[in-house]
Amino acid sequence: MRARFLNALCIVFMSVPCVHAQAQESAEVQAQIKRVESGLLPIVAMQDRIGATQRVQERMAAYGVPAVSMAVVKDGKLHWARSYGVIETGVQKPVSNDTLFLAGSISKPVAALGALTLVKNEKIGLDDDVNARLKSWQVPDSSLMSDEKVTLRRLLSHTAGMTVHGFPGYSSTVQVPTLLQILNGEKPANTAAILLDTKPGSRYRYSGGGYTVMQQLVIDLSGMPFETYMQSAVLTPLGMKQSTYSQSLSPEQLARRATGHRAGGKPIPGKVHLYPEMAAAGLWTTASDLARYIVYAQSASQGKEDKLLNSDLVRQMLSIQQSGGHGLGPQIEGEGDAMRFFHGGVDEGFEANLIAYVHGGNGAVIMTNANLSGPLRGEILASIAKEYQWLNFPTRAQMSAVPLSKFLLERLPGQYQLGRAGPVTVVARGDRLIAQSETYGEIELFGKNDDSILQPLVGIVAGAQAIVDENGRVIKMQMGDVEFKRLD
Numbered sequence: 001m002r003a004r005f006l007n008a009l010c011i012v013f014m015s016v017p018c019v020h021a022q023a024q025e026s027a028e029v030q031a032q033i034k035r036v037e038s039g040l041l042p043i044v045a046m047q048d049r050i051g052a053t054q055r056v057q058e059r060m061a062a063y064g065v066p067a068v069s070m071a072v073v074k075d076g077k078l079h080w081a082r083s084y085g086v087i088e089t090g091v092q093k094p095v096s097n098d099t100l101f102l103a104g105s106i107s108k109p110v111a112a113l114g115a116l117t118l119v120k121n122e123k124i125g126l127d128d129d130v131n132a133r134l135k136s137w138q139v140p141d142s143s144l145m146s147d148e149k150v151t152l153r154r155l156l157s158h159t160a161g162m163t164v165h166g167f168p169g170y171s172s173t174v175q176v177p178t179l180l181q182i183l184n185g186e187k188p189a190n191t192a193a194i195l196l197d198t199k200p201g202s203r204y205r206y207s208g209g210g211y212t213v214m215q216q217l218v219i220d221l222s223g224m225p226f227e228t229y230m231q232s233a234v235l236t237p238l239g240m241k242q243s244t245y246s247q248s249l250s251p252e253q254l255a256r257r258a259t260g261h262r263a264g265g266k267p268i269p270g271k272v273h274l275y276p277e278m279a280a281a282g283l284w285t286t287a288s289d290l291a292r293y294i295v296y297a298q299s300a301s302q303g304k305e306d307k308l309l310n311s312d313l314v315r316q317m318l319s320i321q322q323s324g325g326h327g328l329g330p331q332i333e334g335e336g337d338a339m340r341f342f343h344g345g346v347d348e349g350f351e352a353n354l355i356a357y358v359h360g361g362n363g364a365v366i367m368t369n370a371n372l373s374g375p376l377r378g379e380i381l382a383s384i385a386k387e388y389q390w391l392n393f394p395t396r397a398q399m400s401a402v403p404l405s406k407f408l409l410e411r412l413p414g415q416y417q418l419g420r421a422g423p424v425t426v427v428a429r430g431d432r433l434i435a436q437s438e439t440y441g442e443i444e445l446f447g448k449n450d451d452s453i454l455q456p457l458v459g460i461v462a463g464a465q466a467i468v469d470e471n472g473r474v475i476k477m478q479m480g481d482v483e484f485k486r487l488d
Contacts, residue, residue, distance in 0.1 A: 025080060029079070029080055032080075032387055032388075033080055033082060035383075035387050036072075036380075036383045036384055036387050037055055037056050037082070037383075038053060038054070038055045038056075039053045039383040039386065039387065040053055040054050040055065040056060040058075040059050040379040040380060040382075040383050041053055041054075041379060041382065041383075041398055042054060042059065042062070042379065042398065043375050043378070043379070043396070043398065043399060044398065044399045044400075044401050044446045045398050045399075045400065045401060046400075046401050046402070046403075046446075047400050047401070047402060050398050050400055051398070053383075056068060056084055056380065057084055057085075059376050059379055059380075060084060060085055060376065062444075063370075063372075063373060063375060063376045063441075064261075064263065064264035064265040064370065064441045064442060065085070065261075065265065065368050065369075065370040065373045065376055066085050066086055066087075066088065066089050066259075066261055066265050066369055066370060067083070067084065067085035067086060067087060067095040067099070067258055067368065067369045067370075068083070068084045068085060068366065068367070068368050068376070068380070069081070069082070069083040069084075069095060069097065069099060069101060069286065069287040069366075069367045069368075070082055070083075070287050070364065070365060070366045070367070070380060070384075071097075071286075071287035071288045071290070071291040071364065071365045072291075072363075072364050072384055072388070073291050073294050073295060073298075073356060073361065073362060073363035073364065074361060074362060074388060075361040076295060076298050076299055076361035077295060077361070078288060078291045078292065078295060081097045081287055081288045081291070082097070083095040083096055083097050083099060083287075087099060087257070087258045087259055087369070088258070088259035088261075088267055088271070088369075089259075089261060089265045089266065089267060091259075095258060095369075096256075097286060097287070097288055098242055098256055098286060099256055099257070099258050099286065100242065100249075100253060100256050100257045100258060100284045100285065100286065101258050101284070101285065101286065101287075101350055101352065101367040101368075101369060102260065102272065102273075102275070102281075102282075102283070102284060102345075102347040102349075102350040103283040103284070103285050103290065103345045103347075103350075103352055103367070104281055104344070104345025104346045104347040104350060104351060104352055105166070105208070105280065105281060105343060105344060105345045105346065106283065106285075106290065106343050106344070106345035106352055106354050107245070107275075107278065107279060107280060107281050107282055107283035107345070108208075108211050108279065108280060108329060108343065109293070109329030109330040109341075109343050109354075110230075110234065110235075110240075110243075110283055110285075110290075110293055110329075111211065111214070111215070111218075111230065111245075111278070111279035111280075111283070111329075112156045112214075112317070112328055112329030112330075113233075113234045113293075113308055113309070113317075113329065114218055114226075114229060114230045114233050114234045114279075115152060115155075115156060115214055115217070115218055116156075116308070116309055116313050116317060116328060116329075117233045117234065117308050117309065118218065118221050118222065119152065119313060120308070120309050120310055120313060123221045123222075124152060124217070124221060125152075126151065126152050126153040126316070126328075127151050127152075127153055128149075128151060128152065129149035129150065129151065130149075130150050130151060130152060130155065130213065130217055131149070131150065133217060133220065133221060134213075134216060134217055134220055135220040136180065136216060136219070136220055137180055137183050137184075137216050139162075139196055139213065140193075140195055140196065142195075142196045144161060144196055144197075144198065144199045144200065145196065145200065148199055148200040148201050148202075149200055150162070150196060150200050150213070151200070152214065152217070153316075153321065153328065154200055154201055154210075155210040155211065155213055155214045155217075156210075156211075156214065156321075156326075156328040156329055157204075157321035157322060157324070157326045157327065157328060158204055158205060158206050158207050158210060158324055158326050159200070159201055159202075159203065159204050159205075159321060159322045159324070159326075160196070160200050160201075160207065160210045160213075161196050161197065161198035161199055161200045161201075161202065161203075161205070162194055162195070162196060162207045162209045162210035162213060163192065163193075163194055163195045163196075163197050163207065163209050164191055164192060164194050164207060164208055164209030164212070165206055165207065165208060165209075166208045166280070166281070166346075167191055167208055167212075167275060167277045167280060167281050168190060168191075168273070168348060169273030169274060169275045169281065169347060169348050170188075170190065170273055170274045170275075170276070171269060171270045171273060171274075172270035172271070172272065172273075172274060173269070173270050174188065175188045176188070176247075176274050176276055177189040177276060178276070179212070179215065179216060179219075179226075179276060179277075180216075182194070182212060182276060182277060183212060183213070183216060191209075194209035194210075194212055194213060201322075203322075203323075203324075204322050204323055204324025204325075204326065205324075206324070208277060208280035208281065209280075211277075211279045211280040212277050212279060212280055214279055215277070215278060215279035215280070218230075218279070226245060226278050226279065227244060227245040227246040227247075227278060230245050230278075231244065231245070233308075234308065235289075237307045237308060238292050238293060238296050238307065238308075239289075239292050240285065240289040240290075240292050240293070241289070242256075242285065242286045242288075242289050243283060243284060243285040243286070243289045244283075244284050244285075245278040245279075245282050245283055245284075246284075247274045247275060247276060247278070247282060249284065253284070257272065257284070258350075258369040259271040259272065259349070259369060260272050260273065260347070260348055260349015260350050260369055260370075260371075261349050261369055261370040261371070262349070262370070262371055262438070262439075262441065263370060263371050263372035263373075263439065263440045263441035264370075264440070264441015264442050265370060265441065266441070267349075268348055268349040271349075272348075272349065273347060273348040273349070275347065281345075281347055286367075287365040287366065287367050288365075290352075290354050290365040290367075291363070291364075291365050293354070294354065294356040294363040294365070296308070297314070297317070297318065297330075297341065297356070297358075298356060298357075298358065298359075298361055298363070300314040301314055301315070301318055301358050301359075302359075313328075316328055317329055317330070318330070318332060318339075318341055318358055319332065320332045327341065329343075330342060330343050330354075331343055334392060336359075337357075337359050337360060337391055338357070338391045338392040339357065339358045339359065340355055340356065340357050340358065341355075341356055341358060342354060342355035342356070346371070348371070349369060349370065349371060350367070350368065350369055350370075350371075351367075351368050351370070351371060351372075351373045351374065351377065352365065352366060352367040352368065352377075353365070353366045353377050353381060355381065357390070357391070360391070362388055362390055364381060364384045366380050366381065372440060372441065378396070382395065382396070399446075401446035401447055401448065402446075402447045402448065403431065403447055404431060404432070404433055404445070404446070404447040404453070405447060407466075408433065408447065408453065408466065409428055409431065409433065410428075411466070411468075411472070411473065411474045412426050412428075412433060412445075412453075412466065412474055412477075413426050413427055413428050413433070414426060414474070414486055414487075414488045415486070415487040415488045416476070416477065416484040416485060416486055416487060417484065417485045417487055418437070418439075418482075418484055422437060422438060422439055423437065423487060424436065424437040424440070424484060425437070426445070432444060433445040433453070453466075453477070464477040464478060464479035464484065465477065465478045465479075474486060
C-alpha cells in the first residue's frame with residue numbers, strides 16, 4: 001500500500017524523482033545527489049544566464065526526453081542511483097531504478113566479458129584464428145587472410161577488418177532474422193552480409209559486425225544460446241540481476257520495460273526494436289546493473305576480483321589494443337590516475353553513456369529512452385564530474401547567446417531541407433525560434449549576432465549564417481559545409 005501511495009505521488013508530482021531507497025542514504029549523500037540534480041549547465045545560455053544551473057527535469061523538458069536513469073560509482077562501489085520521468089510519453093507510469101532500458105553499444109563491453117571467460121577457461125586463445133573454432137558459420141574465405149587471421153582480440157578491439165558498422169534493429173511488427181541470416185546478409189536481415197574487407201590487424205574500424213561474429217563464436221564454443229551463456233557466465237556472477245540479452249522478455253520484465261522515443265519524445269512504432277545482434281546492441285539493463293560492471297572492472301584491475309577473469313586478461317581488457325583507442329570491449333582514454341574506460345550506446349529510441357576511471361573508483365552510467373539525448377547526457381555527466389571532482393575530465397564552456405534579431409525573427413521562419421534528415425520547419429514563438437522535424441524533434445535556435453544563429457544539435461553547437469537573395473529573402477542557412485536549403 002505504501003509503495004502504491006508513493007508511486008501515486010510520483011505520478012502527480014513528476015518533477016520529483018521516483019526512488020524509495022533514500023532512507024538508507026546519509027544526509028551527505030543526499031546533499032551530493034541534490035547538487036548533481038540541480039547543477040546542470042545548458043550548452044547554450046543567454047549572456048545574463050551564463051553559469052546559472054538548472055534541474056535535471058527542466059533539461060529533460062527542454063530536450064523532450066521522457067525518462068532518465070543514472071547511477072554513480074564512488075570509491076569502487078555503487079554510490080547512488082536515481083530515475084526521472086515516465087516510461088512513455090503520455091503514459092503516467094514513472095520510471096524507477098528497476099526500469100529496463102536498451103543499452104545500445106554498451107552491450108559490447110559487457111558481451112566481451114563473456115568471450116573473455118572462454119579465454120580464461122581455455123576454450124580459445126585471444127590470438128587464435130576464430131575460423132578454427134567456429135562451427136555453425138565461417139568468416140568467408142579471403143586473400144586478406146593469407147598471412148593475418150581474424151582473432152578474438154581483433155574482433156573485440158574492432159581491428160579484425162570486418163564490415164557492418166551498426167544495426168537498426170527490427171520493429172516488433174516485422175519478421176526477425178536468425179543470427180545466421182544476419183551474418184550472411186540474407187532476408188529478412190536488414191543489413192549487408194558481414195565480410196572481411198580489410199587486412200586483419202591493419203587498422204581500427206568500429207564494427208558491430210565483428211561483435212556479431214563473436215556472438216556466434218560464443219554460441220559455438222559454449223554450446224548454449226548466447227543469452228543463456230551470458231546470464232550464467234557474466235550477468236548473474238556480477239549481480240546484474242535485472243539484465244538480460246534475451247529479446248523475448250518475460251511478462252514481469254515487459255512490465256518494467258521503457259518505451260523508446262524519437263528525438264523530442266514521440267514513441268517509436270511498436271515501442272521498441274528487437275536486436276538479435278545481441279552482443280552488439282541487445283542488452284536490456286538498468287543504470288545500477290551497468291554500474292556493477294564498472295565496479296567489477298575497477299576491482300579486478302586492482303587484483304581484488306577473480307569472479308570472471310584472471311589479472312592478465314583484465315589488464316588486456318583495459319589496455320588500448322591499437323590506434324583506435326579500444327581495449328577488449330571498452331574504449332580507453334587518458335593516462336595514469338586519469339585513465340578512463342567508457343562506451344556509448346545508441347539503439348532505436350534509446351541512448352546511454354558508461355564512463356569510469358580505472359583507478360580511484362569513480363564512474364557513472366546515464367540511460368535515456370529517447371534519441372538525440374546527447375546534449376542532456378553531457379550536461380548530467382558534467383554535473384556529476386564537478387561534484388565528485390573527476391580528474392582531468394574534459395569540460396566544455398557554455399556558449400553565450402544574444403537575443404534574436406528582428407531580421408531573423410521575421411524572415412527565418414519557413415521550411416528547410418537538412419540533407420537526408422528531411423524537412424525542418426522553423427517557427428517563431430514570440431521572441432523565440434524553434435526548429436521542428438520528425439528526425440530531431442524540437443530544437444530552440446539562439447542568436448549569435450545580428451544575422452546568425454547558434455544551433456545545439458546532437459551535442460554540437462554550431463553557428464549558422466542566414467544567406468539572402470537580392471530581395472533580402474532568406475534562401476538558406478549555412479553552417480560550415482552543411483546547408484539548410486529553403487523549401488517554401
